[in-house]
Amino acid sequence: MDTDQKYQGTLDYLYSFIDYSLQKTFRYSPEKFDLDRMRDFMAALGNPQNDYKILHVAGTKGKGSVSALCASALKESGARVGLYTSPHLQDYAERIQVDGIPIPHYDLITLVEEIKPNIAASPEITTFEITTALAFLYFARRKVSAAVMEVGLGGRLDATNVCVPEVTVITSISYDHTDLLGETLAEIAGEKGGIIKPGVAVVVSPQEEEALQVIKSIAVERGAPLIQVGGDYLYQQLDRSLQGQSLQVWHKSEPASEDGSTPSGKDPDREPKRLTIPLLGVHQLENAATAYAALQVVRQNGIQVTDLGISQGFRSVNWPGRFEILQHDPPVIIDSAHNRDSAKKLRAVLEDYYPGMPVVLVFGASEDKDIKGMLAELGPCARKIVTTKSTHPRAADPGKLVEIANEIGCPAFSTPSVEEALDEAALLTGGEAVILVTGSIFVAAAARSAWLTCSSEKNLSYTGNKI
Numbered sequence: 001m002d003t004d005q006k007y008q009g010t011l012d013y014l015y016s017f018i019d020y021s022l023q024k025t026f027r028y029s030p031e032k033f034d035l036d037r038m039r040d041f042m043a044a045l046g047n048p049q050n051d052y053k054i055l056h057v058a059g060t061k062g063k064g065s066v067s068a069l070c071a072s073a074l075k076e077s078g079a080r081v082g083l084y085t086s087p088h089l090q091d092y093a094e095r096i097q098v099d100g101i102p103i104p105h106y107d108l109i110t111l112v113e114e115i116k117p118n119i120a121a122s123p124e125i126t127t128f129e130i131t132t133a134l135a136f137l138y139f140a141r142r143k144v145s146a147a148v149m150e151v152g153l154g155g156r157l158d159a160t161n162v163c164v165p166e167v168t169v170i171t172s173i174s175y176d177h178t179d180l181l182g183e184t185l186a187e188i189a190g191e192k193g194g195i196i197k198p199g200v201a202v203v204v205s206p207q208e209e210e211a212l213q214v215i216k217s218i219a220v221e222r223g224a225p226l227i228q229v230g231g232d233y234l235y236q237q238l239d240r241s242l243q244g245q246s247l248q249v250w251h252k253s254e255p256a257s258e259d260g261s262t263p264s265g266k267d268p269d270r271e272p273k274r275l276t277i278p279l280l281g282v283h284q285l286e287n288a289a290t291a292y293a294a295l296q297v298v299r300q301n302g303i304q305v306t307d308l309g310i311s312q313g314f315r316s317v318n319w320p321g322r323f324e325i326l327q328h329d330p331p332v333i334i335d336s337a338h339n340r341d342s343a344k345k346l347r348a349v350l351e352d353y354y355p356g357m358p359v360v361l362v363f364g365a366s367e368d369k370d371i372k373g374m375l376a377e378l379g380p381c382a383r384k385i386v387t388t389k390s391t392h393p394r395a396a397d398p399g400k401l402v403e404i405a406n407e408i409g410c411p412a413f414s415t416p417s418v419e420e421a422l423d424e425a426a427l428l429t430g431g432e433a434v435i436l437v438t439g440s441i442f443v444a445a446a447a448r449s450a451w452l453t454c455s456s457e458k459n460l461s462y463t464g465n466k467i
Helices: 003-015 035-044 063-076 105-120 127-141 185-195 209-221 282-300 307-316 340-353 371-381 398-407 418-429 441-458
Strands: 053-058 081-084 096-098 146-150 167-170 202-204 226-228 233-241 244-251 273-277 324-328 331-334 359-363 384-387 412-414 434-438
Touching: 003 105, 003 127, 035 127, 053 063, 053 185, 053 282, 063 081, 063 146, 063 282, 063 307, 081 127, 096 127, 105 127, 127 146, 167 185, 167 282, 185 209, 202 209, 202 282, 209 226, 233 282, 244 282, 273 282, 273 307, 282 307, 282 340, 324 441, 331 441, 340 371, 340 434, 359 371, 359 418, 359 441, 371 398, 384 398, 384 418, 398 412, 418 434, 418 441, 434 441
Parallel strands: 053 146, 053 167, 081 146, 167 202, 202 226, 331 434, 359 384, 359 434, 384 412
Antiparallel strands: 081 096, 233 244, 244 273, 324 331
C-alpha cells in the first residue's frame, strides 16, 4: 500500500470518530465537549502542550488571520513555530504546520498509528480532540519554540483550551453558531472568553460594548491584564492596492501629533511601526494590529520576536481563501465569509476595490448559518446570484438558497456543484463583471481547487465562456 492509500486510510480512521463539525445538529455542552476527557488524553501522551510557548486565539471572525500573522512573524524572527488552524482548505494536513509547512502525510500516518492505543482507551473522544492532540504532539516532536493555536469552536469547552498560553487573543465577536454558543453577544463572548487564564494577558480586538463588558468582567475575575486594540494599541491605514495594504501601529503611550490623530514619532523607543500585509480589507488592518499587540506581549515573556521579523512576517503571510483574487481580468475572487457580519465586511471590501463594477455572486452556505442575513448584505451588490453547494454534509440545498434569495428580491438560480456554478457565472459576466464566490469556507475551497486545477491543466481562465 502506497503512502497516498495509507493517508486516506488514516483520514478515514480519524473521521470514524464523533465529528460534530459534520453533523447538522448537536448540543454544545459539557457532556459532549468534556475538557476532563481531553486533559486525561493529553496526560496519557505526556502533556506535550507544556513543552513550548503557546499563543491561544479565539473569536468569531479574524482568528485565522491573526493566527497566521503571528506564526509568520515568529518564523521570520527566527523561531521554529507551530500553527494549528481549522478547518482546512484543500488538505487535512494544512491544519498542523511547522514553519508554514503542513505535516507530511507520512508523519501524520505514523503519529496516528502511535496513539491508537490511547485513542482506544478514551471513550467518546472526538475527531477534533484527536487532531488537536496530534498537533500538540507533533509540535513537541519537532521541538518548536512556540505554537499558535486557533480555537475550533467557542473557547471555554474547546479541545485547545487544555493549554496554558503566554497570551490569549480574542478577535472580533459577532453572531455565529447562536444555537450552540448563545443568542446574545454577551453569551457568545462568555464562551469565547472561556480561554482567558488567571494572570495571562488577553489581547482583545475592537468589540461591540455588550461583548467587551463580558470579556472585561472575566479578565478582572481571573486577574488577566486586558490589552485593547483601538484603546491601548492604535492603528491607521496608510495606503492600499490590490496587492496589499500598509498601516502603522502604535501604543497609546506614544506622544500624539498636534491634532492628536496620529503618533508624533518624537520618542524613538516608542515610534509607530509601519507594516504591510497582503490581506485586503479594513477588517484585516484590525487583525494586523491585534496580531502586533499579541506579539508585543509574548516578546515581553521571552519569546523571540523582532521588529524585522514582524515586518517581514506580515508582508509574506500566506492565508488563502480570504478575499483571495484568483484572477484579475476579469476578477475572480473567493472569500470565506460565513455570517452576516463577515458578509457585510466583504461587501465593504468589494465596494472599496471594485467600485461600481457589476458582480455575479456564487453563493453556498452551511444550512445552520444565517443565510438570509448574508444574502441581505451581499444580494444588493449582485447582478445575479448563482447558488450552489459544496460536498460538506451540512451544505444547504441550492434550491432552498434560491428561495431565500428570491424572498429578499434577489434574482437567483441554482447549480448542483461549485464547478458548474463557476461555469455559469463566467457565462453571465461576459468578461465584464466580478465573479465573487463566498458563503462558507467549504465553497471557497471547492472554487479554489476547481480554478487552480483548470488553470494548471487547461491553461484557461474564466473569460465569459465555459471552460
